[in-house]
Amino acid sequence: MEIMKQKKLLYILLASAVLTSLTLPTCMDPVIVKVAKADGDSDDSAAMTKLQPVTVKLYKQDTTEELTPKNPAEVEGIVGTVGELKWVKTPEVEGFGTDARSKGFIIKYGNNEVVFYYTEIKPVTVKLYKQGTTEELTPISPDEVKGHVGAEITVDAPRVEGFQPEQAKMEYKVVDGDNEVVFYYSEIKPGN
Known part of the structure; x- marks a missing residue:
């Protein structure tokens, strides 16, 4: 009976120490805490989980070429608790863009990677x-x-003083090289 009381006391002390600790444990597994119930039984509870690091990778589309964020601090030191829904804002990359504004995922044990x-x-x-x-024309305000x-x-088509474009707009597919769009303008005659 005395051993039972000592075990209960140990469980209570352990639970109290873990639950009030300001430092998280360094192990990768959840901390299992034995919580003593009033009726003398104990309950195994995952009381605390370790913070897991998140790795953010940036790649040029359809390649394995890694890109560098404009502000590296945006992708460093990201952590989350296991089971937490975490959102990572899309880092800005000079000269590149992406459609994703942010990505959400659930933190898990082990490798947490956002690409x-x-x-x-x-x-x-x-x-x-x-x-x-x-004859090349000059727009009123170049864009x-x-x-x-x-x-x-x-x-x-940009506005040109005294001229009107033959086409108001043009669809164009951007290529990996030189990109050029040409608009033709006719002179606006007085009285027209």
Whole structure:
């Protein structure tokens, strides 16, 4: 009987120490705490789980080329408790973009890896010519046009003083190389 009391006391002390501890255990498994019930039985309870690290990987789409985030601190030191729903914000990568704003997943024991895939963003040169000539026109306010490689984008014809575009907009697929869109303009005649 005395041994039973000592075991109960040990379980209570262990539970109290674990539950009030400010430091998490360093083992990878959950801490099992024996909780003494009033009727003398004990209950095995997973009272605390270790924080698990999260690895964030950034890759160029369709390759194994790893990319570097603009702010490395965004992907370092991410942790979560086992069973927790964790959201990771998409890190910004210079010259690249992705459709995902963030990714959510459930933290588990072991390897917690979140992978983001990025496509390169390329500039698109917009050229403006007077219809039937090689005379280049200047827009009222030039716009910088960019797009993800492989994406279909809509390019609006810039406004040109005294001219109107033959096409108001154009669909264009951005390629991994030089990108150029050409608009032709006709002169607006007085009285038209």
